[in-house]
Amino acid sequence: MRTFLLIGLLLLPGRLLAQNPSDETSLIEDDEPVASSAETLQLSFKNRPSLRIGEFANIDFKTKWHLDFRGFDPPKWDAPAKVTALPSTPPTFYVTRARLGLKGKVTKYFDYEIERDMRQTVGSDHEWHPWKDNYVDFNAHRWLQVRAGKFKVPFGMEANLSEDRLDFAFKSRMSDVLAPARERGVMLHAQFLRSSRMQYQVGVFRYDGEASDIHGVPTAGRTYAARLSGEPLRSMRRLPRNIRHIYLGVAVTRGRMFDGLNGTNGSTFSGFTYFDHFYVRGNRQRFGTELSWVEGPVTVKGKYIHMSEERIGQGIRGENLPDILSRGWYVLGGWNVLGKLKSSGRPKNPLLTGRGFGSIEVSGRLDVLTFYSAPGPGLPSRSPRAPTILPNSERTWTFGPTWYLNRFVKIQAHAQRERLTDIERKAVIGRDVFWTGIIRLQLAM
Amino acid sequence: MRNLTIAPVLASLAVLTFCSQAFAQTQDDLFNGDILHEIRLYIAPEDYVTFKETNFTCQTQELEALAGAVISPLPRVICHFPVEFHWKFNGIDITLPQAAIESHGKGSRSNFKPSFKIDFSRYESRNNFLGLRYLILRADTQDPSLMHERVAMTFFRKLGIPAPREVHTRLYINDQYAGLYTIVEAVDPIFTQQNLGESSGYLYAYEWIMPWSFADLGPDPSKYSPLPFKPENNLIYPVVEPIIEMVRTINQAPDAQFSSVVSQYIDLKAFFKEIAAENFVAEQDGIIGGYLLNNFFLYRFGGTLRSIFLPWDKSNSFWQIDWPIFHNFSSNLLTWRSLAVAPDLIALYRGALQQAVDVAGGPGGWLEQEITREYQQIRQAAYDDPFKLGDKFASGILRPVSNDDFDAEAAYLIQFARQRSAFVRAQLNSGLILQ
Numbered sequence: 001m002r003t004f005l006l007i008g009l010l011l012l013p014g015r016l017l018a019q020n021p022s023d024e025t026s027l028i029e030d031d032e033p034v035a036s037s038a039e040t041l042q043l044s045f046k047n048r049p050s051l052r053i054g055e056f057a058n059i060d061f062k063t064k065w066h067l068d069f070r071g072f073d074p075p076k077w078d079a080p081a082k083v084t085a086l087p088s089t090p091p092t093f094y095v096t097r098a099r100l101g102l103k104g105k106v107t108k109y110f111d112y113e114i115e116r117d118m119r120q121t122v123g124s125d126h127e128w129h130p131w132k133d134n135y136v137d138f139n140a141h142r143w144l145q146v147r148a149g150k151f152k153v154p155f156g157m158e159a160n161l162s163e164d165r166l167d168f169a170f171k172s173r174m175s176d177v178l179a180p181a182r183e184r185g186v187m188l189h190a191q192f193l194r195s196s197r198m199q200y201q202v203g204v205f206r207y208d209g210e211a212s213d214i215h216g217v218p219t220a221g222r223t224y225a226a227r228l229s230g231e232p233l234r235s236m237r238r239l240p241r242n243i244r245h246i247y248l249g250v251a252v253t254r255g256r257m258f259d260g261l262n263g264t265n266g267s268t269f270s271g272f273t274y275f276d277h278f279y280v281r282g283n284r285q286r287f288g289t290e291l292s293w294v295e296g297p298v299t300v301k302g303k304y305i306h307m308s309e310e311r312i313g314q315g316i317r318g319e320n321l322p323d324i325l326s327r328g329w330y331v332l333g334g335w336n337v338l339g340k341l342k343s344s345g346r347p348k349n350p351l352l353t354g355r356g357f358g359s360i361e362v363s364g365r366l367d368v369l370t371f372y373s374a375p376g377p378g379l380p381s382r383s384p385r386a387p388t389i390l391p392n393s394e395r396t397w398t399f400g401p402t403w404y405l406n407r408f409v410k411i412q413a414h415a416q417r418e419r420l421t422d423i424e425r426k427a428v429i430g431r432d433v434f435w436t437g438i439i440r441l442q443l444a445m
Numbered sequence: 446m447r448n449l450t451i452a453p454v455l456a457s458l459a460v461l462t463f464c465s466q467a468f469a470q471t472q473d474d475l476f477n478g479d480i481l482h483e484i485r486l487y488i489a490p491e492d493y494v495t496f497k498e499t500n501f502t503c504q505t506q507e508l509e510a511l512a513g514a515v516i517s518p519l520p521r522v523i524c525h526f527p528v529e530f531h532w533k534f535n536g537i538d539i540t541l542p543q544a545a546i547e548s549h550g551k552g553s554r555s556n557f558k559p560s561f562k563i564d565f566s567r568y569e570s571r572n573n574f575l576g577l578r579y580l581i582l583r584a585d586t587q588d589p590s591l592m593h594e595r596v597a598m599t600f601f602r603k604l605g606i607p608a609p610r611e612v613h614t615r616l617y618i619n620d621q622y623a624g625l626y627t628i629v630e631a632v633d634p635i636f637t638q639q640n641l642g643e644s645s646g647y648l649y650a651y652e653w654i655m656p657w658s659f660a661d662l663g664p665d666p667s668k669y670s671p672l673p674f675k676p677e678n679n680l681i682y683p684v685v686e687p688i689i690e691m692v693r694t695i696n697q698a699p700d701a702q703f704s705s706v707v708s709q710y711i712d713l714k715a716f717f718k719e720i721a722a723e724n725f726v727a728e729q730d731g732i733i734g735g736y737l738l739n740n741f742f743l744y745r746f747g748g749t750l751r752s753i754f755l756p757w758d759k760s761n762s763f764w765q766i767d768w769p770i771f772h773n774f775s776s777n778l779l780t781w782r783s784l785a786v787a788p789d790l791i792a793l794y795r796g797a798l799q800q801a802v803d804v805a806g807g808p809g810g811w812l813e814q815e816i817t818r819e820y821q822q823i824r825q826a827a828y829d830d831p832f833k834l835g836d837k838f839a840s841g842i843l844r845p846v847s848n849d850d851f852d853a854e855a856a857y858l859i860q861f862a863r864q865r866s867a868f869v870r871a872q873l874n875s876g877l878i879l880q
Contacts, residue, residue, distance in 0.1 A: 074681055087681055258524075262525055296780075314489075316487055316527060316529055317487065381542075381568055381569040382569060383527040383568040384527055385489065386543060
């Protein structure tokens with residue numbers, strides 16, 4: 001009953017306010033125009049609750065909710081934030097996002113954002129990092145912006161996309177494991193070669209990103225990241241038109257790991273570990289490439305990440321060991337079967353806030369994640385100090401429809417099938433296939 | 446992808462290669478009580494430091510996690526460490542290069558002389574050592590004689606009770622002598638297969654979290670498992686309902702049908718034999734010990750409701766020579782109701798006690814011979830052990846044990862062996878004496 005009450009309360013403003021959800025710049029640009037006023041203080045509800053202080057500043061209110069109904073096979077999970085507990089029965093209803101925040105500008109020079117996840121407040125599970133994007137962006141020059149605070153490390157297309165704009169209710173496993181996610185730092189960034197929509201991002205961060213944390217504790221120190229992305233083929237007029245707007249990106253990170261059992265690890269969506277942490281000392285490096293192509297109702301995306309972690313002096317007798325290597329890639333295809341979507345991912349004919357029924361997209365994704373090591377002395381083993389690591393990999397299929405009702409509401413019904421290569425690791429003995437199903441109601445503003 | 450295909454094959458070859466030297470040896474060789482064994486562990490020095498740092502935290506954390514606690518403010522605690530395992534037997538070094546250790550014990554836990562659980566299969570789940578997946582290296586930190594555990598378990602096995610096999614070993618860690626230890630066979634599905642002829646049932650380790658004596662805890666399975674009945678297999682589906690039924694039956698079975706009804710859930714013949722053996726060796730911390738139920742495994746046979754109790758941790762045995770034969774019977778619902786309404790079960794118990802008397806013998810009997818043999822075997826290794834600890838009166842404080850203390854406790858054991866049978870026989874002959 002509480003669940004339905006919560007859903008009802010959250011749906012209400014979406015129906016009444018008829019405003020635009022957004023937290024990405026591109027989405028704000030997609031907002032419906034707000035009539036200007038001569039008043040110094042102007043409170044608007046057109047796109048979202050927004051307070052304008054003349055030309056000096058504006059404050060936009062934003063929120064994001066993911067209400068999930070989930071099922072697992074086997075019907076158990078290793079609950080997040082529990083240590084060495086026996087597998088437990090997961091709840092069917094789960095709030096995975098409950099975010100509130102502010103976003104806006106102060107003069108033409110500063111952008112800012114403040115966001116916090118309130119899941120613990122609404123009684124969901126433990127959140128190691130409740131503060132999300134909290135930064136100030138200084139627009140120093142057309143080719144130079146400086147962002148400082150906590151924000152997403154510029155690595156990975158999927159990891160850098162706002163969660164309410166993801167194609168699936170599940171992020172790819174490789175993005176979850178190999179991309180760094182948010183971190184505190186300073187980043188220089190800007191668009192350049194506007195004809196090709198190129199963007200550069202170069203930053204230095206205090207740690208390696210929250211995704212590589214273990215129970216909220218960082219596993220690597222100061223990390224440098226750089227990313228170059230855009231549509232470089234746009235200027236090549238000889239290429240076919242539908243090829244020229246392919247989006248391409250490349251990114252790297254490098255950071256010094258903290259000594260100890262801090263190597264990356266692999267686990268199923270239900271939390272069962274299939275590749276444990278290894279002892280590391282030295283640098284962690286990532287290299288990633290990404291591609292996205294949208295043509296009419298069809299979307300194709302792909303991504304590749306390679307990560308290496310050094311193990312200097314980590315043998316049982318102090319000898320150097322070969323690097324841990326992690327490699328992941330995915331290919332995603334989507335087809336907009338009913339209705340039309342704007343480039344921002346909003347339906348052209350929305351339900352409730354317009355006269356249509358929204359838009360329905362059907363998507364599928366193959367995602368492969370592999371852990372192994374460079375060849376070393378001895379034969380492969382799963383020991384955290386093994387010279388040669390016995391590989392393991394996870395092959396994940398994700399598929400299902402997404403119904404974009406309007407700017408605020410999206411319903412996703414997705415299934416995920418994870419298959420492990422080495423089932424002898426301690427996930428669930430004898431099980432190599434794990435199914436997860438999610439019906440998600442997303443409300444974002 | 447080819448790497449992924451080849452790797453498991455190579456891993457299997459690795460296991461075969463490293464274990465090939467061990468093919469000539471068997472579990473009987475490892476548990477050959479005629480010799481003092483030698484085990485060497487190699488561990489990264491920083492791991493051994495961490496092991497000692499987390500030795501006590503790991504135990505707490507495991508219990509908290511089993512109880513469903515959310516460990517939010519604590520950083521992760523590392524409790525397993527990779528080691529190279531070497532067993533020297535008849536001049537041959539039999540090695541397993543990738544085993545794991547974790548700390549072991551409750552009241553006996555010590556950083557001065559830690560106990561270890563060796564997990565041969567943690568990193569290779571099909572891996573084993575002579576067919577064993579685990580071994581315990583007990584530091585015997587509560588027992589100044591270093592022999593209670595081995596003598597008691599050897600006695601239990603002689604009585605036909607499925608008890609772990611145990612022998613003594615010199616233990617070296619990174620080539621430094623770490624002391625005299627007892628190698629203890631783990632109670633796991635391999636053990637039940639070898640001793641009970643099956644492993645398809647449900648095995649639980651009893652974790653002492655509060656004094657409990659089979660009082661009915663109600664219909665909620667979480668009151669029984671994962672604590673105090675911690676599942677050792679079938680972690681995903683640890684069917685607990687038969688335990689709830691077993692306890693309810695112990696509490697509510699009609700007096701007239703007590704034996705027949707309870708026997709649907711418990712192998713009562715085996716249970717009273719175990720109780721008899723425990724009371725014969727004056728076990729202070731067993732199923733009906735001073736802390737109520739403790740130190741046992743419960744195994745429920747596959748496809749049945751019937752369970753058997755398996756003994757564990759006998760370091761507080763040989764408590765006193767005049768330990769009454771019905772000691773603590775009133776503190777446990779099963780033994781108390783048996784005493785009150787089931788003379789057939791008490792007859793079983795008395796019969797098992799008589800068997801214990803006969804097997805142990807008096808002066809010069811089997812028990813004295815066994816203690817003498819073990820003492821002579823381990824004496825020099827015990828003298829060389831600078832880490833000996835003891836807690837003779839179960840005060841909860843482990844104290845250093847000198848060579849004189851060791852000799853004195855061994856002498857007491859001899860005295861126990863010479864006098865205990867006569868005392869028990871006298872109590873059996875004097876009729877029912879309830880303490």
